[in-house]
Amino acid sequence: MTLAHSRRFSTALNPINISLLSNQLIQLGRINNNPDTFSETTHHHNKQLQISSLTSKLDDCTCLSQIKQVHAHVIRQGHDQSCYVITKLIRTLTKLGVPMDPYPRRAMELVRFRNPFLWTAAIRGYAVQGNLSEAVSMYGRMRLEGITPVSFTFSALLKACGSVGDFSLGRQFHAQTFRLSGFCSVYVGNTMIDFYVKCGYTECARKVFDEMPERDVISWTELIAAYARAGVMESAAELFERLPKKDMVAWTAMVTGFVQNAKPQEALEYFNRMEKSGIQPDEVTVAGFISACAQLGASKHADRAVEIALKAGYSPSDHVVIGSALIDMYSKCGNVEEAVKVFESMNNKNVFSYSSMILGLAMHGRAREALDLFHYMVTRTGIKPNTVTFVGVLTACSHAGLVDQGRQIFASMHETFGVEPTRDLYTCMVDLLGRAGRLQEALEVIETMSVEPHGGVWGALLGACRIHKDPDVAEIAARHLFEIEPDVIGNYILLCNVYASAGDWDGVISVRKLIKEKGLKKTPAVSWVVDDKGQTHKFFPGNMNHPMSDKIQETLEELVQRLTVLGYQPDLSTVPYNASDDEKRSILIRHTEKLALAFSLLTTSRGCTIKIMKNLRMCQDCHTFMRLASEVTGRVIIMRDNMRFHHFRSGDCSCGDFW
DNA sequence: CTAGGGTTAG
Numbered sequence A: 001m002t003l004a005h006s007r008r009f010s011t012a013l014n015p016i017n018i019s020l021l022s023n024q025l026i027q028l029g030r031i032n033n034n035p036d037t038f039s040e041t042t043h044h045h046n047k048q049l050q051i052s053s054l055t056s057k058l059d060d061c062t063c064l065s066q067i068k069q070v071h072a073h074v075i076r077q078g079h080d081q082s083c084y085v086i087t088k089l090i091r092t093l094t095k096l097g098v099p100m101d102p103y104p105r106r107a108m109e110l111v112r113f114r115n116p117f118l119w120t121a122a123i124r125g126y127a128v129q130g131n132l133s134e135a136v137s138m139y140g141r142m143r144l145e146g147i148t149p150v151s152f153t154f155s156a157l158l159k160a161c162g163s164v165g166d167f168s169l170g171r172q173f174h175a176q177t178f179r180l181s182g183f184c185s186v187y188v189g190n191t192m193i194d195f196y197v198k199c200g201y202t203e204c205a206r207k208v209f210d211e212m213p214e215r216d217v218i219s220w221t222e223l224i225a226a227y228a229r230a231g232v233m234e235s236a237a238e239l240f241e242r243l244p245k246k247d248m249v250a251w252t253a254m255v256t257g258f259v260q261n262a263k264p265q266e267a268l269e270y271f272n273r274m275e276k277s278g279i280q281p282d283e284v285t286v287a288g289f290i291s292a293c294a295q296l297g298a299s300k301h302a303d304r305a306v307e308i309a310l311k312a313g314y315s316p317s318d319h320v321v322i323g324s325a326l327i328d329m330y331s332k333c334g335n336v337e338e339a340v341k342v343f344e345s346m347n348n349k350n351v352f353s354y355s356s357m358i359l360g361l362a363m364h365g366r367a368r369e370a371l372d373l374f375h376y377m378v379t380r381t382g383i384k385p386n387t388v389t390f391v392g393v394l395t396a397c398s399h400a401g402l403v404d405q406g407r408q409i410f411a412s413m414h415e416t417f418g419v420e421p422t423r424d425l426y427t428c429m430v431d432l433l434g435r436a437g438r439l440q441e442a443l444e445v446i447e448t449m450s451v452e453p454h455g456g457v458w459g460a461l462l463g464a465c466r467i468h469k470d471p472d473v474a475e476i477a478a479r480h481l482f483e484i485e486p487d488v489i490g491n492y493i494l495l496c497n498v499y500a501s502a503g504d505w506d507g508v509i510s511v512r513k514l515i516k517e518k519g520l521k522k523t524p525a526v527s528w529v530v531d532d533k534g535q536t537h538k539f540f541p542g543n544m545n546h547p548m549s550d551k552i553q554e555t556l557e558e559l560v561q562r563l564t565v566l567g568y569q570p571d572l573s574t575v576p577y578n579a580s581d582d583e584k585r586s587i588l589i590r591h592t593e594k595l596a597l598a599f600s601l602l603t604t605s606r607g608c609t610i611k612i613m614k615n616l617r618m619c620q621d622c623h624t625f626m627r628l629a630s631e632v633t634g635r636v637i638i639m640r641d642n643m644r645f646h647h648f649r650s651g652d653c654s655c656g657d658f659w
Numbered sequence B: 001c002t003a004g005g006g007t008t009a010g
Helices: A003-012 A015-031 A035-060 A064-076 A083-095 A103-109 A116-128 A132-144 A151-164 A167-181 A186-198 A202-211 A217-229 A233-242 A248-260 A264-276 A283-296 A299-311 A320-332 A336-345 A351-363 A367-381 A387-400 A403-417 A423-435 A439-447 A455-468 A471-484 A489-501 A505-518 A549-565 A581-589 A592-603 A620-633
Strands: A527-530 A536-539 A610-614 A637-640 A645-649
Touching: A035 A064, A035 A083, A064 A083, A083 A103, A083 A116, A103 A116, A116 A132, A116 A151, A132 A151, A151 A167, A151 A186, A167 A186, A186 A202, A186 A217, A202 A217, A217 A233, A217 A248, A233 A248, A248 A264, A248 A283, A264 A283, A283 A299, A283 A320, A299 A320, A320 A336, A320 A351, A336 A351, A351 A367, A351 A387, A367 A387, A387 A403, A387 A423, A403 A423, A423 A439, A423 A455, A439 A455, A439 A471, A455 A471, A455 A489, A471 A489, A489 A505, A527 A592, A536 A592, A549 A581, A549 A592, A549 A620, A592 A610, A592 A620, A620 A637, A620 A645
Parallel strands: A610 A637
Antiparallel strands: A527 A536, A527 A610, A637 A645
16 A cells, blocks of 8 residues: 555544554554655644544543543643544543533533534433433434434433433434434344333333344343343243353343342252353352342351352452342341341441341341441441331331331431332331331321322231231221232231131131132241251141151140240130130141241250241241240240241340330 | 342331
8 A cells, every 4th residue: 555545545534443544654654764755644643643542541541530631631732623532531421420511511512523423422421311301402403513313322312211211202212213324233222122121111122122133142131131120030031041142141130130029049040050051150140149048048048158259259348239238148047146247347338238237137126226327327427328228227116116216217317318208118107106006197107198008008007907906997908908919818817817816707707708709828837947957847837747746746735834834825816716715725836936946946955046937927926935935945046937037035035025 | 332230118
């Protein structure tokens, strides 16, 4: 190639090809280094070198002040009119989260001849910040100035529409993408999928996916995650299996998808499959794994979770996400001490770490510590509490019976911390008042809520009615609850229990009839303990098929004798059957957690803490039984029902009998 | 430039 060629081409070159040309010029310059002949080209060449040096400097910037320094160079060297440099500048500012106004916007406006890439960078800047109206107005001006948008322009606009969920506007841009740029690259297609997913139109996203001429693993993963978030794991799994090359992110989408849908067993399965296929997990994957272990609530998985995290190089002390997930996991596995240790070991803590710790403490009845931690968080750390934090704080108040304090916090929540009351937070308030026996006030809270009550709120009220044996309020709660959640068997059982405790057998019968009509099945109760070898032993109601059932029976009878001395009277009112007292007694003594307790007493040595899990809520009688049993046996009993942990120690329970 | 993210209640 001759120099004349180079020079002619150089004027028509687009900046992206500049470095290629520069190389050619350097080569030529070496061959013939007469400065007079090459002065013009050399000047041009130097300019290009400056530009590429400036843009690579921009690439290295990690904060605003560095960018401003480079920008000063840009101006000094006379490149403030270079679309290429200013586009890069805006992109870098966007990446660092600098708001478009005023700085990036100004730099852009100062360029006299703007090309579509510069406009697009600005539109994208607004899109990333969720400012749809500015993004659209930039686009309008761009069109007015007669600049033809490129496909990236539309992906930036779609991003803006997606972030505010403007479906109809986004759909128009979708149509224009094809009209103006004619074809759809994988990247633009992916942006469209993302847009539809963000607007909640999974089927539209699917349509784009199906019609794309080409897809990459990102297109697949976007859709898989969308199905997972929509709770359709079957579709997610189906897509995933069809995905030809599964990368780590795709695997992670499956793991976290199962976690989000409360299917921890499947999450672990996919994690194991991923390991088998030789792909290393990253922090997100490990966090998903830990979360699955938390949902399983079994310590044997917990140990493996820690092992995996450390093996992958994510120590909780330096990785907030891992640390926070571990706090939650230990709390849910019944080991709140270990959760506290992790929390204390963490060098960086955020709102997740604090919320998880507060919830963990609340769950274990350590209300005072939970509240102290909350106080420390808001006065000393500058971390802003969110909805979840307040769920934890109010749960703590509720379990400790701190009605007034909870009320105060709820009232100050919005004013002081800008947290809007959500349905979950109303649920906490109803729970707080309900547990304290203030059923009318709880009802008033529901009636004056600023959002439409959901099942949770009415369920909390119904649960409180069970504790305080109030069939009248229970009927109100149940009426709403059965409408919202007609298929949740637990709700019917709760109402049944309320009627039974009030001795209203007609009521009991009517609820039973309702259950039958709906074709609902009772969830069978099961309690289980895990022995030293990691073996799980399950106990079903009245189950006498257990190999040790004779011994268990014996132990329980003996235990009842000893408890009676302490004043134990079986609480027959909790048995929802119209049976004789003797029959009721015999039903009560065979509740699954009592069987599990007897088994543990028989199979573990003195001084050993007994840990029992149950899939349903424990009844009043079992609670009293455990409390007294902890006194006469001198054992610490940790009991996890489907709601929380009870720590029984020397005749007391961590919940203060307030549950 | 586009994908996955940990804490929520009865």
